[in-house]
Structures are given as structure tokens and as C-alpha cells.
Amino acid sequence: MVLTNYTKEFKYNLKLASPVILGMLGHTFVSFVDNVMVGQLGAAELAAVSLGNSFIFIAMSxxxxxxxxxxPLVAEADAEGDFSKGKSVFKHGLFLCTVLGVLLFLMTVAAKPLMYVMNQPxxxxxxxxxxxxxxxxxxxxxxxxxxxxxFSDGLSLTKYPMYATIVANVLNVAIxxxxxxxxxxxxxxxxxxAAVGTxxxxxxxxxxxxxxxxxREKSRKFVTHIKFxxxxxxxxxxxxxxxxxxAMQMxxxxxxxxxxxxxxxxxxKNAQAANQIALNLSSMTFMVAMGLSVAxxxxxxxxxxxxxxxxLKRIAESIFLVGFIFAVVFALVFVIFHETLPHLYVDLDDPVNAVDTIEVVKIAATLLLAAAIFQITDSLQxxxxxxxxxxxxxxxxxLITFIAYWLIGFPVSYFLGKADAYGSLGIWLGLLAGLSSAAILLYFRFNYLTRKLIAQKHQQA
Structure with a gap:
């Protein structure tokens, strides 16, 4: 393996991924600001946002x-220079996403009564x-x-969703x-x-x-005169x-x-608030990997x-390498600042909630150490x-993601996350087990498929 075969792709990969990363970080930054602002109201309010968003995250996924x-369908059509194919993909995708958005809204509202039977405060x-x-x-x-x-990402126009996200984020923070x-x-x-702002x-x-x-000239004909x-x-x-x-993978x-x-x-509520802090911080670093995933x-x-x-294989592996480098850096940041970062989310000068605040910070600091470890496998998967x-x-x-998260990860979280076991840390050890299993199995799958495609093309030549 010659390292330069991979590093020479870094510049273009990052150019493509950077707007996606910034856009996704923007989404997460708004969540960060929401949590910081709501956290000033108290642990119960922060836990409530966490509980409400847990339903939203499922629908969003x-x-x-x-x-x-x-x-990938738009990217393939773009490489082939097939406008009709690309517009068809976008139009049908837009229709399906519109229908799905309405259905997810109705399903989420219908699921509200579940909150009362989930043993939540x-x-x-x-x-x-x-x-x-x-x-x-x-x-x-x-x-x-x-x-x-x-669609915009498929045309390699990754900066436009970033611009839209930035505008929305500024507005959200102000509201x-x-x-x-x-x-x-x-x-x-x-x-x-906070909900109105969102x-x-x-x-x-x-x-x-x-x-x-x-x-934009490249995209105008796709997004106008749509026979919906x-x-x-x-x-x-x-x-x-x-x-x-x-959808099921996510x-x-x-x-x-x-x-x-x-x-x-x-x-x-303190364990739940601490979990929200660690989850929000690790979500920010995950957005970098998500941007590279889109690239x-x-x-x-x-x-x-x-x-x-x-x-194809070489370019993908070069992106894996970039992701690994970022993940190591983030892991080091979490380890070094695991006791300091939770302070951003709480009001340390509030005498009324002082006892709760100290416990929230202590639990969150421990969870950030677990988050530091799974940075690498989360990025790779x-x-x-x-x-x-x-x-x-x-x-x-x-199938791989189901096995990794629900046959391996969740049982570990459930049994180690009990109050008489490891509590919050046990829950996150299950997350670590699931993410690591997914990373290994998915990489084996990618390696198998690309070797097979290369061999088939070689036989045809």
C-alpha cells in the first residue's frame, strides 16, 4: 500500500464533505444551543427536551x-450525463419524502401516550x-x-444545503x-x-x-416545472x-x-440530563463522520x-482514513476535557438545583470517556x-446494523445499565459494543463487494 494513493484524495474529499459537515454541525449546534438555554431552566426541563427529542429522533431517522x-442515484445519473434520469429520481424522491414527512408527523403525535407508560419522571x-x-x-x-x-448532494452541490442550514440556525437561535x-x-x-424556533x-x-x-444553472431545470x-x-x-x-439502517x-x-x-432525571449532555457532544463529532459518509x-x-x-475502492478507503484521523482527535479532546465540557450545559451558580447539578456533571463526565472510545468505530461504521x-x-x-445494535449492543445496555450494575456507564458500554460490531461487519462487507466487482471486471477485460 502506497499511502500517497490515499492522501492525494484528501483535498477533494474534504472539499466535498466540508459543506455537508458544516451543515450537519449547524443542526447539532442548534441542538447544543437549545440544550444550553434549556439547561439554565433546570434538570427537569433539560430531561424533558431529551425525552421529547427521543421520539423526534426516531421519526427523523x-x-x-x-x-x-x-x-447515489442522482450521482450515478450525473456521472452518466443523463438529465432525464436525474430529474425522475428527484421528482419521485420529493413526492415520497413529502408523503413520509406527513406520516411521520401523525405517527409521532399518536405515540405521545407512550410517555406515560415508560417509567419516566x-x-x-x-x-x-x-x-x-x-x-x-x-x-x-x-x-x-x-x-x-x-438531490443537491448527488449533483456535488454540497454547499447550498449548508447555506440554508446556516440561515435557519441563526434564526432558530434568535427565536x-x-x-x-x-x-x-x-x-x-x-x-x-425552543419548539417554536425549531x-x-x-x-x-x-x-x-x-x-x-x-x-443555479446546473440545478434549475431539476427543481422547477415539476409535474409532482x-x-x-x-x-x-x-x-x-x-x-x-x-431508513431501517438509520x-x-x-x-x-x-x-x-x-x-x-x-x-x-439527573441520569437522563447527563445522558443528554454526553449525547449532544458526541453528536457534534459524529456530524463530521456523517459528512464524510455523504462524500x-x-x-x-x-x-x-x-x-x-x-x-472506487481506493477513494472510499481514503475517506475511511480521513475519518479515522478526525475520530482520534475527537477522542483525545473528550478524554482531556471530559470534566470541563459538561459545565457548558448547567448553571453552576444556581443554589436551588446545586445538588442535582453536581450529580449531572459527574455522570456526564464519565459518559464522555465512553464516548471518546467509540469515536473511532462510530466514524468507521x-x-x-x-x-x-x-x-x-x-x-x-x-441486517448487519440490526444484529450489531439490537442483538449485541442493546442487551449489553439493558443488563449493565441497571441501577444495581453500572448505571449510565453500563448503558453506554452497550452503545460501544453495538457501534464496534457494526464497524467491523460493515467494513468486511464493503471489502468483499469491491474485491468481487474488481475481479469481475478483470475477467471481462
Whole structure:
């Protein structure tokens, strides 16, 4: 192996991934700001946002996972120079994402009564219900936005979703500030104010991205004059066959993190608040890996269209290497600052909640050490999954993610996460087991497929 064969791809890979990373970090930064602002209200409010978002994350995972089917198909059509194929993929993907967004909103609202039977603190549930109502409705513009985003990524126009996300984030932070705390004459709405900010900003984000794409020559013809209801069964079927397994892959991963939130709730509001802090911080670093995963999906999709499988394997492995480097850096940051970072989320000068605050910080600091360890495997599994989506290989990876997270990871979280075992740390040890298993199995799958494709092409030559 000559290292320069991989490092020479770093510049273009990062150029492609950087806008995606910044856009995704923007989403997570808003969540960070939400948590910091809400955390000033108390541990119960922070735990309520965590509980409400646990339902939203499950719905989002299905919608976002489904929408990823659009990117490799558009990337393949772009490499082939086939406009009609690309527009068909986008139109049918937009229709399916719109329908899915409405269904996910209705399902999330219908699931609210589950909060009362999940052994969660009562005061946390009462705070979470009104928050969930508004944020659930924001799923509709979010999933439609994802259709536009995945299409834009497929054309390698990754900076436009980033611009839309930045605008939405700035707006969200401003609305949160005035409505959570009642500034500038606005009513003090607490965590419901945070939900209003999320809802408004997601509608703005959607329409701003459409406007940006409608202005750009490369994308204008795709996003204008769309015959929305003139659909072909075959195109819908192809997107669904790719999208549903992709949705389930993301669902299996997000669901185990959601299970961690619920399991933490059984340990009390302080454990749940600490879990939210560690989860929010590790989500930020995960967004870098997610951005690289999108770059892997685009570049593998392009090379698949060109049928250059040797370059495909080399380029994907170069992205794995970039992800590994970032993951090591993040792991070191978490280890060095594990006791300091939780302080960002709590009010250390609040005498009323002082005892709770100290416990929240202590638990969160321990969880960050576990998060530091799984940075590397978490990064590898999501980037490899992106490469496999670029190959349009979805069924076996879906089975792998189910086995890794629910037959390996969740049982460890459940048994080690009991109060008389390791508590919150035990829950996160299960996450570590699941992510590590997924990383190993997915990499074996990618290596097997690419070697097979290279061998087949060699035989045909």
C-alpha cells in the first residue's frame, strides 16, 4: 500500500464533505444551543427536551435514512450525463419524502401516550408533551428539505444545503432566545419557545434551499416545472427498494441511542440530563463522520456510474482514513476535557438545583470517556455505510446494523445499565459494543463487494 494513493484524495474529499459537515454541525449546534438555554431552566426541563427529542429522533431517522436513496442515484445519473434520469429520481424522491414527512408527523403525535407508560419522571413527561407537539409538525418541512438536500448532494452541490442550514440556525437561535426567556417584550414560553424556533426555522430552511437551487444553472431545470403527481410506478419502486432499507439502517442506530435515553430515564432525571449532555457532544463529532459518509456516497456513486471499481475502492478507503484521523482527535479532546465540557450545559451558580447539578456533571463526565472510545468505530461504521449506499447495496447492511445494535449492543445496555450494575456507564458500554460490531461487519462487507466487482471486471477485460 502506497499511502500517497490515499492522501492525494484528501483535498477533494474534504472539499466535498466540508459543506455537508458544516451543515450537519449547524443542526447539532442548534441542538447544543437549545440544550444550553434549556439547561439554565433546570434538570427537569433539560430531561424533558431529551425525552421529547427521543421520539423526534426516531421519526427523523426513518425520514432522513429514506431520503439518502436519492443521492447515489442522482450521482450515478450525473456521472452518466443523463438529465432525464436525474430529474425522475428527484421528482419521485420529493413526492415520497413529502408523503413520509406527513406520516411521520401523525405517527409521532399518536405515540405521545407512550410517555406515560415508560417509567419516566412525571414532571419530565408533563413538560415534554407540549414541546413534542410543535417539534413533531416540524418533521414535515424537515423531511421535504432532506429530499432537496440529498438531490443537491448527488449533483456535488454540497454547499447550498449548508447555506440554508446556516440561515435557519441563526434564526432558530434568535427565536429561542426571545421566546425561551421572554426577551424584548415576547412571552416567556420556556421549552415550548425552543419548539417554536425549531418549527419556524425548518420552514425557512426548506424554502431558502429551493430558492438557491432554482437560481443555479446546473440545478434549475431539476427543481422547477415539476409535474409532482405525474409518477411512474417503476421509479417509485426503485427509490422505495433503496430507501426503506436505508431508513431501517438509520433507525436501528438511532433507536439504540433513543433506548439509551429511555433507560437513563429509569435511573432518574439527573441520569437522563447527563445522558443528554454526553449525547449532544458526541453528536457534534459524529456530524463530521456523517459528512464524510455523504462524500463517500457521492464519490462511490460517481465511480459506479463510470464502472471504475479499483478507483472506487481506493477513494472510499481514503475517506475511511480521513475519518479515522478526525475520530482520534475527537477522542483525545473528550478524554482531556471530559470534566470541563459538561459545565457548558448547567448553571453552576444556581443554589436551588446545586445538588442535582453536581450529580449531572459527574455522570456526564464519565459518559464522555465512553464516548471518546467509540469515536473511532462510530466514524468507521457510518462512513462505510455511506460507501455501501453509493454501491446501492442496502439489504445486507440493514441486517448487519440490526444484529450489531439490537442483538449485541442493546442487551449489553439493558443488563449493565441497571441501577444495581453500572448505571449510565453500563448503558453506554452497550452503545460501544453495538457501534464496534457494526464497524467491523460493515467494513468486511464493503471489502468483499469491491474485491468481487474488481475481479469481475478483470475477467471481462
Amino acid at each position: 426513518l425520514g432522513i435514512g429514506f431520503s439518502t436513496a436519492i443521492t 412525571e414532571e419530565v413527561v408533563e413538560l415534554a408533551i407540549p414541546y413534542l407537539d410543535l417539534v413533531a409538525f416540524s418533521l414535515v418541512p424537515l423531511i421535504v428539505f432532506q429530499a432537496f438536500k440529498q 429561542n432566545y426571545v421566546l425561551i426567556f421572554g426577551k424584548f417584550g415576547f412571552p416567556e414560553m420556556g421549552i415550548v419557545g 418549527l419556524v426555522s425548518r420552514f425557512v430552511m426548506l424554502f431558502y434551499l429551493w430558492w438557491l437551487l432554482a437560481k 403527481f405525474k409518477l411512474k410506478t417503476q421509479a417509485l419502486k426503485k427509490l422505495t427498494n433503496l430507501g426503506l432499507p436505508s 433507525f436501528f442506530e438511532v433507536a439504540i441511542f433513543t433506548a439509551a435515553i429511555w433507560l437513563s430515564g429509569t435511573l432518574g 463517500a456516497m457521492i464519490r462511490v456513486g460517481n465511480q459506479k456510474g463510470l464502472k471504475d471499481f479499483k478507483a 457510518v462512513i462505510t455505510l455511506g460507501a455501501l449506499r453509493g454501491l446501492q447495496d442496502v439489504y445486507i447492511p440493514t
